[in-house]
Amino acid sequence: MKIATWNVNSVRSREGHVARWLARVQPELLFLQEIKCEAAQFPALTFEALGYRCEIVGQKSYNGVAVLSRIPIEVTHRSLPGLPADDTQSRYVEVRTEGVAVGGLYLPNGNSGGEAGYAYKLAWMELLADRAAALLDADTPTMLLGDYNVCPEDVDFAPGTLSATDALVRPETRARYRRMIYLGLTDAVRAVQPAGPIYTFWDYQAGAWPRDRGLRIDHALLSADLAERMVSAMPDRTERGAEQPSDHVPVVIELG
């Protein structure tokens, strides 16, 4: 079973990219982030024609997540448990399939909105770790994947791309990511490639892609039972070389 995540930076601008990628890779589940539209504008017919059901948690202009599935799923959550009722940002969807809980997430960047914006990121990370703890306490096989907007270690960003005060690398950010690792979750891509740079994002600016000056910010965290089942986990770099690409590439996890 292949489960993938992809921040597409507008699903309407990337409809053809996603359709071609689905036809080529044929994952069972694809979680999308930054769809940047409401459900009514989502190009569901295109993906349904390829055999994928679409579950959309939309939002106008910003954020927005979705899951495309070619196996039966049950949507269990359309927002991250614990957020205030008046939180309007669409950043989380969770499903159950074959006894596995799979959460697709778009974690706040944290570099805009001043200290309040950064505090929102940290609060969101606390609730995500709480959600992980609840699933693990119930012995639920769990995968939490998406755009974490966190470079866990210095090797996860090319030299010179980020300052030490960037919200993607600040110590408070990394501490909260580590809390999830300490719960017992496995960083799938790092388990496959324990050392050395491996990126999932390259900025549109300053020739970041041709110079391979990227970041590793899209992750899949697996409970121990799923980590044991893992066959492969890797970003699909080829997508960054497409015409008019997203600045992120898909990350694919294969379970046996």
Place this chain on the structure above:
DNA sequence: ATGACTGAGCATCTCAGA
């Protein structure tokens, strides 16, 4: 000496992204 991106929207600039 130095270039310099992309998408959405009550748009021809601003916000957000990272």
